[in-house]
Structure formats: C-alpha cells, structure tokens
Amino acid sequence: MVGFLASVKDIDEATIASKVDIDILDLKNINDGALGFVGIELISKVKILLPNNILSVTMGNDINPNNNSNIKNLKILIEKEINYLKIGMFDKKYLSEHRIILEQINFKNTKPICVIFADQDFDLNNVEKLIGMGYQGIMIDTCHKNSKSIIDLLSQKEIKDFLKIVKSYGMICGLSGSLKLDHIQMLKELNPDFLGFRGQLCDSSKARYKFNINLAKEVSKKIKLEF
Secondary structure (H helix, E strand, C coil): CCEEEEEECCHHHHHHHCCCCCCEEEECECCCCCCECCCHHHHHHHHHHCCCCCEEEECCCCCCCCCHHHHHHHHHHHHCCCCEEEEECCCHHHHHHHHHHHHHCCCCCCEEEEEEECCECCCCHHHHHHHHHCCCEEEEECCCCCCCCHHHHCCHHHHHHHHHHHHHCCCEEEECCCCCHHHHHHHHCCCCCEEEECHHHECCCCCCCCECHHHHHHHHHHHHCCC
C-alpha cells in the first residue's frame, strides 16, 4: 500500500489535515526553499495537539548539515519522538558530513530520511552510499519549486532504479516534487512507500500557500484507491 505524505506549514493546516486520511503529516516552512524548518516551538505544539499522528519534519536548507544549529535541533526532535527527520543532500561534496552526523547522533526511534533532488546534483550512485551511512530512508524531491515535477526531470527508468536500490536494502523510499493528481496512478504502479504532496493540496499550486481540505481528500482518495 502506497502512503500519502502531505506537507503543512502551521498548526491550523496540521489540524485541518488531521481530518483527512493522510499517513504522514510533514511540517515544512514552505516560504523557505525546498526544506524550510518551521522551528522547535511549532513542532512541539503540533506534537502535543496531534500525539497519535505520524509526523515528519524538514530540517532546513543547509548545504552542510553538520553544523551546531542543525545538530541541536535534531537532538531536540529525537527526544520529542518525531517519527521522521528529513535532511537534504544538496551537494555531494558534503557526503562525508552526512556520515559524521549519522555516526555521532543516536536517532533512537526516530528515522533519519535523506532527501535527494531530481534537479540538483542527482546521482543514483549516491543512494547506496547514503544508506550505507545510516539513513533509514531516501526520498526524491525537487529543489526548485518552478512547477517542474520529478516526472519532467527524471526518466521512468531512473525512478524505477531508485526504488529498486532503496527497497533492496529494506529502507523507506518516497517520491515527491511538484506531483500532480494525474501522476498518482503511474507512480503507484512503481510501488514507493509514499508519495509526497504540497502544491496539489493548495488552492493555487503555484503559490503553494493555502491548504485546501477538499483537494487533500481528492489526492488521498486516488492514492488509497485499489488498482
């Protein structure tokens, strides 16, 4: 069964989204690049408000994740038992810094997920390296939110190969990046663990700003629909 990840920007959106059949609520600062960090205070409030929901958090846009601020935030969120922490791999020159983070931090029950980008230094050769470092899941996203989806940027073979590699290690694999309703059926057939959405859930996909519960229900229904 393919899961549904929905990105929300604040408590109001998280509350609305919790009324939809969504598998993972993803907390993201949508006004700050690909993986904007919403802050510890907001995450804490959502965790208290929705203690039974599976939550993921985007950890920011640092090219080098091995910095004091990010390490501090990771450790706090691990203690809060956030389910998934998403760390971006923006530049393969910093692969060794990802290794340091994963070796030095005890993630306990939290799963570190690496986000690689279809439009930024995409290289399938890095996938096995990232899993070998200790990431418990890998997802593809788009770095630049210019309406081009991963379907536009990658061939179906590249997506299939990505999923095959991650699944061969028994890790979590996800697909995101300006996905549209029309993409769901084709991507479901490739059997990722989840599909991630933001723009398609909003009144204006270009603005990516206002979460619409009816659009979210429409996406959920199409993902959950059996073949």
